[in-house]
Amino acid sequence: MSNEKKERRCKSCGKLLLDEKLPFCRRCVIEGRDTVGMVGGAVGVLAVTALNVVARVKSDSDRK
Ligand SMILES: [Zn+2]
Known part of the structure; x- marks a missing residue:
């Protein structure tokens, strides 16, 4: 009857957890x-892209 209380299931997929602490x-x-x-990688790519844009603008202004 109170077995359900003991059961711990994954909050994401509902899989029965045995000894997971999370x-x-x-x-x-x-x-x-x-x-x-992936999120960290996307942020890194954005940062690199921003740096590239800044570098390009700088080189363009240097050329003039
Ligand atoms: Zn899961």
């Missing part, structure tokens, strides 16, 4: 980390 299963934790990495 409220998410391993797969979702790994996927979440990948998502964070």
Whole structure:
């Protein structure tokens, strides 16, 4: 009857958790980390793009 109270399920996909300390299963934790990495990469690309634009504008003004 009170088994459900003991059960812990992943809050993302609903998979039964055995001894995970997080409220998410391993797969979702790994996927979440990948998502964070992708966001970080996108921010890095944006920063590099911005630097390139600044460098191009600077070189253009140097040429004049
Ligand atoms: Zn999950």
